[in-house]
Amino acid sequence: MELRFTQHAEHVIGERKLQVAWIERAVQSPERIEEAEGGTRHFLARIVERDVRILRVVVDPVRDPWVVVTAFLDRRMKGQIP
Numbered sequence: 001m002e003l004r005f006t007q008h009a010e011h012v013i014g015e016r017k018l019q020v021a022w023i024e025r026a027v028q029s030p031e032r033i034e035e036a037e038g039g040t041r042h043f044l045a046r047i048v049e050r051d052v053r054i055l056r057v058v059v060d061p062v063r064d065p066w067v068v069v070t071a072f073l074d075r076r077m078k079g080q081i082p
Contacts, residue, residue: 001028002065009068016072018055022047023071026057031081040069046081047073054081 003024005013013020026045034042036058043057054077060067 003027003059003068004063004065005068006070009070012070012072018071018073019049022049022055023057023068026055026071027059027066027068044074044077044081054078 001024012018013023022045026043026047030043030045032044034044036042039060039062041059041061043059045055045057046052047055050073053073053075055071056074056077057071058069060069
């Protein structure tokens with residue numbers, strides 16, 4: 001699956017020391033998907049390389065290819081995905 005990244009997403013990926021491979025994995029094989037107001041879709045996946053923390057990837061699925069808006073390790077989800 002092809003993904004594009006906003007300038008903001010590219011910035012936070014570097015700043016938060018995230019790997020593009022983790023983002024691609026979360027979108028391709030999410031453990032949870034949430035539809036959000038405004039039309040974005042949130043893909044959540046555990047990242048074992050980061051102490052099994054939950055990565056949230058926010059995507060605009062209306063555009064083609066899909067556009068990653070932002071990504072972050074979501075502390076609020078700790079323990080909510082078994």
